[in-house]
Each structure stands twice: as C-alpha cells, then as structure tokens.
Amino acid sequence: MLLRHTTDKIVERHALTVNPAKTCQPIGAMYASLGIRGCIPHSHGSQGCYAYHRSTLTRHYKEPVIAATSSFTEGSSVFGGQANLIQAIDNLFTIYSPEVIAVHTTCLSETIGDDIPQIVKKAEAEGKIPKGKYIIHTNTPSYVGSHVTGFSNMTKSMVDYLSQGNGHKEKCINIIPGFVEPSDMEEIKRITSELGIKSIVFPDTSNVLNGPMTGKYKMFPKGGVTVEDLKKTGCSIGTLALGRLASGAAARALDTKCKVPCELLDLPIGLEATDTFIDTLRQVAGVHVPDSINIERGQLLDIICDMHQYFYGKKVGLVGDPDQLISLSKFLISIDMWPVHIVTGTPGKKFEKRIREITKDSPYKVNVKQSGDMFLFHQWIKNEPVDLLIGNTYVKYIARDEDIPFVRFGFPILDRVGHSFFPTVGYRGGMRLLEKILDALLDRKDRDSSETEFELVM
Amino acid sequence: MEEILSQDNSCLAPEELKQEILHKYPVKIARKRAKQIIINKVNDNDVPEIQANVRTIPGIISQRGCCYAGCKGVVLGPTRDIINLTHGPIGCGFYSWLTRRNQTMPKNEKDHNFMTYCFSTDMQEEQIIFGGEKKLKAAIQEAYDIFKPKAIAIFSTCPVGLIGDDVHSVAREMKAKLGINIFAFSCEGYKGVSQSAGHHIANNGIFTHVIGKDDTIREGDYKINLLGEYNIGGDAFEIERLFEKCGITLISTFSGNSSIDQFANAHTADLNLIMCHRSINYVGDMMEKKYGIPWLKINFIGAEATAKSLRKIAQYYGDEKLIDKVESVITEEMPFVEKAINEIKPKTSGKRAMLFVGGSRAHHYQELFKELGMGTISAGYEFAHRDDYEGRKVLPNIVVDADSRNIEELNILPDETRYRPRKNEETIEELKVHGVPIKDYEGMMPTMDENSMIIDDISQYETEKLIEFYKPDIFCAGIKEKYIVQKFGIPMKQLHSYDYGGPYAGFKGAVNFYKEIDRMVNSKVWKYLKAPWQIKTELVAKYVWE
C-alpha cells in the first residue's frame, strides 16, 4: 500500500492539510500569462517559487515554459524588491525583448507589501521600458485562494491593463476560456469559427504549450492572444466567460471598464454545457448552427446511447478545480453515472451549493467539500467505494491502493500525454472523455471477468 | 578528447564565444557573468578561478531553485519515516510532493512510509496577519494523533520568516508535549542564493537533532555511512547491493532509502563516504570533528569510477580480506559492463555532451560519458561553490559574503566520551600518498579538458547560445530546460530525475546509462525534423502520372 497510513476513520482536522487538492496562485497566473503572444511571465519573489511553477507546468505540458524571477535574497526580503524588479525588467527587455512582461507576486513579495505599479512607474521613468512594450501585473498572494484564483487574477489584469473601448462596437465576441488545456482553447476557437463568428479568445495557450517539433526553438511561439487583440476586446459586442471562477472576474471587469456586456457560463464540458455554450453563441451573434456541429452533437449522443449500459448507475469519485467539477458532474449525471465524492482544494462556498443542486436526485449520499484535500477524499472512498476515479495524476496512488479504474483529468497531469493535444470541451471533447471513461471501465471488466464470461464483443 | 573539443566549432574559439555571449548583456551584468564563464586551463592541477555561489541576477532566467527545495526536497525528503511538515502557504509543499523520485523500501508492510504524503499547514491570510504558530502547533498535534510518527520535521517557507513565527520554539514545546523527536528548519526560500543554503541548514539540523542519539554498536565489519546519495531512480539500491557483496556494512545513507533511526546511529561508523560533495560535505567534516570519523570522496557513477571507489574503501581499511573481496567483486561484475561497452561504444564514440546540473552530478556523469568515448565540451553547476569547481584547496580563499554569513555555521567540538579517531594523522597522510585522498576533493575543473567552457548558474540565453554554436550531441540538465533543448533537435537527458530511468550508479547502473545514451543520441526521431517538402521545396506543375 502506497498510502498505507490512510484509514477509514475520519477525524476532523482544522490545521493540517494532507495531500492537497490545489496549489498556489502564482502558477495559475504564470499559465495565463503564457497565453499572451510574446509575453514573459515574471514572478516577483525568490527564485524557488518560479522554479517550482515552471517545473510543474513543464511536467504537465511537456513543452518549454519560460518565466523570469526577481531572485529575492534575504536583503530584498527586508528592504523590498524594488531594485530587483527594476533590474529584472531591464535585463529581460535587453536580453530577451518580449512584447509584454506579466508580473505576478508571490507570498513573499505580498507579505512585504511591494507596490508593483509604483515600481513599474519607476522603471518607466528610468527608461527601462522600451517604447511599444508593456508591463502588466497582478497580485497573487498564495495564502488566498488557489491556482485557479491566480489564473483569474492575471486574466483580469489583461483587461485592466490592456483592454480599450473606443465607443464603437466590432462584430466580435470575446471568449475567456477558463483554466483549461491549450487543446481546449483551440477547440473553443474552432467551434466559434465553425459558427462563423469572429472572436478574441484570451488567454490563449494553444500553439504555445502544445507546439510542434521543428528543430528550431522559439522563445515566443506563434500562439497566444496578441496585445493588439487584447486592446480590441474593449470594442467587442460581448464577452462569454467560461467557468465562473476562472473567467468571471475578467468578464465583469471588461463590462465595467469598456461596457462590454458579458454572459457567465459553465465550462462547455459534456453535452448540456456544450449545448448551452453553442446556443448562447448562436443567440448573441445571431447566427445559425451549421450542420457540422449538429453532426458532432449527434455523434456524442450516439456514443451515449450505444454504451449506456456501461455507464448506468456507476459511482464516481472526483477531485479537481471547481469550474471543471461542476460541468463534469453534470455530464456524468446526464449519462446516468453518480458522482458521490467530490473534492476541490479551492475555497468557495458556492461550489458546494452548486454541486448539491446538480446531484440532488442522487440515490446516494453525496460527499462534497471545498478547501478539502485528497486524504479526506481517500477516506470517503474507503467508507463508500466507487467504480471510477477522475482527477489529476496524484489520484493514481489512491487508484492503485484501492484498485479502482482511473481517468486522468484536470491539473496537473504529470505522467501522461494527450491532454494538451486533444480537447475535453465541446462535443468532440465529450466524445474523448467518454472514450477514456469507457476504456477504463471496459478494461477493468475484461480484466475481472472469468474465462467463461470473457466477451469478444462488448 | 582534444579533437572532440575542436570538432565543428572551428568557427568560434571559446573565448570569442564568451565575448559574443557577454556582448548582449548590460555592462554591469556582463562584468559579473564574465567571472562565472571560464575557459578551462589545467596546469599542474591549477585551474582558473571561477565565481560561484553568488546571487542570481534578477531577470536572467536561471536554473536555480531555493533554500526550501534544498532542505526539504533534497536532504530530508528521501527519509521515509519522518513526517515532513511544510509550514507555509500550500504551494511549496505541493510542488515538493513526490517530484524528486527518491525511491524507498520500507522493511515490511507496517513500517512507516510517509513519502507519498504531503503535509502542510496551508497558511491562510489570517495566519499571515496574526501569526501561524497556533496553527502549526495544532497541525503537529493532528499529525501526531492520526499518524503516530517517530519524528516530525518542520520546514519554514518564505512568509514564515517574515512574519516571525518561531518554529524552533514550537518544535521544542511540541517535542516535550508529545515525547517524539520534533525539530524545525529555518529554510525560508530567500535564504542564501540557491538550494545549497538549504542543504547546509538541513545538515546542521540533522546533526544537532538526530545524529548520535543511538549508541548501539551494530554487528558487521567495515562500517560505513554513505553521504550525499539520494536514491534517485534506485541508485542507492544498486550501491547497497555492491556493499553487501563486498561485505561492507552500511550503517546509514544520507538520505536515500533512509530511516531516521539510521541517522541516529550514524556516528558508530568508521568511515564516511561522500557522493554529492556539494550537498553534504559539512556532515563529513562535522562528524570528523565530533566523533573522529574520516571521510572519503567517492563516485559510484561510471563503472571505472565505481571500481576505483570500492578499491579506495578497501585501501582505507587496509585489510587483505576486504581488498581481495573487492577485487573479486570487480572481476565478477566487469564482464557484464565490458560486453555492453563493446557493443555500444562504437556508436557513441566521438560524440559531445554538455552538462548543467546540480552541485556534483555535472562532474560525476563526465566519467560515464568518458566510458562511452564521449567528451564533455561544456559543463557547470546550478548551485555549487568554488570548491566544487576548483577543489577543496581553495576553501581558505573563499570570501564569505553576506548571503553565506546568514547560514549558521555550527561550532563543533570533539565529543567528550565518543570522540575516537579512527585513523591517526600519520596513517591518513600515508593513505593520501598512496592515492586515497582522505578529506579531499579535487573538484571538477582539473579533470576537464583544456578549453572546455565552465559556466556557473547558466542562464537560458547562454544555454541557447551554447547550443547554437556547439551543436552538442546530448545536453544534460533539468526538467525546465528539457523541452527547450529538444526543440533544437538535440536530445536532452534529465540528470536530476533521470528522466524516469535509472538506476545509473554502480556497474549495472552504468550499463543502463550506456543503453540510454545510445538510445538518445542515435534515435531516428531527429532525422524527421523536416518533411520531404521542406527539404525539396520546388513545385511540380502537374500530376506526375499525367
């Protein structure tokens, strides 16, 4: 047993987190920044944080993850990091010439209270920011929220710093895709253009963190939303924010700043959430849904009908981020599976309420917790076993110990590929998710059936 | 090796490349980097001075991590039966959770193994404002109630130092209350200039709180400790196998496949072997001073290096029985190695490597590459000090700066009852004359070729330049560099995590490494970088079969 000390006896814990189901804000901010073309994310703090964040993102995406740091030492921690940040800005523009430097704080610089806008102003006054180049920033104290909060904060900063309205509206829709994979952002763009809609997707990590192998390294790949487009977001006719937690703040900021109205939707994971996404797109843009999309929808539905017997009544345990878990739970219920244990590490009471609503018809007692950890999740499973686990790579220890089929989904996935290339959003994404779930369930059935029962056709 | 160095890069002499690199930097930065980029000249073991263990320049994109990573991640992390509790916001604990691939083998199913767990106080805003000691105490109590560990170690992260939580007094209080060993480390990320500070803090802590707590004298001849071996990918298992075969008794390993009881008993050994000089040479020194145990730098990376190291150990004991045993083990193991090298070397000979890792690995792995007939054209460390480059003889000349002064130096005196010099000074001198360099390490640069380029704390930009100019056949670094290098069409081997391969130590490990490098440098993948239409771009006007 790899988690041999986890027993079924649940005791209340108030102070100790064991096997967290979240991580800290800056990594989310770093990920969002990478979705701007020509951007270097910059971590204002000691170099350990950025090394950890880069390593984790690299392990997840298996792609270069570029970022810089202010490299605080003891002195900077006492006297403040102004000198470090100004030097970093100078070096970054001189050596790497990015279009944008996106600064986020760490718990260190937050605790000492460094005032980033003031430091940036000073850098500007000292001529350290070349003409036409930008510095944006966000505050990401890691003792508040989680990596999702960091993503949300940096995305909002893109609006705060760059979006501009000029009074007249372009026939264009902003889409904030949420903390999802590059492949998902790509799929969202594809669906939108399939509908004949012009869109600006931000942040956009497709072609940045799922780039090709060419024999040439480019520090700034072709992907990412351009600064030009970010500016134009203020002139779009509306904004769709996918995932309330990760995308809501930026959408609302855009409404306040440039009077671009917004609509907050669930992440388009699964049949119903995708239906809502496409229906909303259709209505706000006044377009018809093309047959190509209807075919995709029909294909997804077809798989659900064909394989329903294998989904029906199965109990599932889920660990992940709130936006993902909400849509995923809805999807599972729509195919008659029952999520029974649902944990997110990210704080937010609304999450529990939402999940309760979604699972209200469940024949089982549903365990749900925000600010929870995987130790508790595992204990729940020991008390009420499930047929399937869905979560990030760390869940594999539970899956092995308890011998439960497991589908990797969420962040981080450190031990498999595919997530950055093949989407799980949209109808096609739904098809892929179902394929994975079926593979896991049917492989188990194959493994467990007796020689007599072993079937060729399933 | 000379020709390996001059191959292809006739276009630019190392000195010119250095200038070309520096050219891009702002003047002040260039001046600093000039002292950290050195063209090697070896003269009677004398090498040029390199600047190391100095602050990273903000914004240059370095490979380095932090003090906490060195303390919790590297040194304490591999010990399975300690609850390692990170006091801080969630991130640090999360990122150091299982990512270093230290393998461990508990004795039985009941034996404690907390390596798969991540413990944190997950500090919230409230604790940042009002202090986190209360939550820390409660977390220790909860950990004790649920897991009943023998020991709990507390690690401070950046904000903890700033808000002034006294983790050491919390540890003392809870130790008295619970009756188990509880100790804390002030290893806030900003301490020192790299992971190295964390290694030092970790070692001081273990020395103070654990070593010497159990005086049981264990059975066995030739009792040793292995220091600075962290059992990445099972290296320690392979080394343990060899010790056992040779009849050498391993008292403790710091800290691969280790348990806290073994640390407590470590002072009963008669020799300390030092594998990673950077991360742990202090423990060797301190145990020498306090208990009279000499240390010996060894290297089990590479078959030749392994054989040499085993022979040195035997020579240290000077016992015929052991000397013979070691020789027979080497004779037994070598045919397997030779068979592999005969097959592989023709395919790897003449190829060129670059290594930018850690604080000892960039040296150790050069031996393995040599066995493959490969040269190292450039190398450097992520967090080494001058002695790792130039050898311990420079120790008296190293200027202590403010960042190093912040790391506590323990004042060690001989133990009143347990100090027992294992060898007298004369014998030690004699051993040195006979090629057993007790308490010495010659450093990386003297063993590297003339004109090779040594770079301390290499930056992303310098990495790119090196690759463009030298086009090495393989590049060794860490995960952050991996995919950058590979995009250039050059295989990149991670030498911190071994890229999920290994073990690479000892004889069997060497063979694993030969095969791995052969696979990488001779992979077909790199031939497909261009599509046919990118190679032959002219257009054909009509269907060929028309």
Ligand code: SF4
């Ligand atoms: S929790 Fe804070 S100190 Fe730790 S990695 Fe995250 S930002 Fe850095």
Ligand code: SF4
């Ligand atoms: S070789 Fe480097 S990474 Fe490895 S333990 Fe030593 S100092 Fe650390």
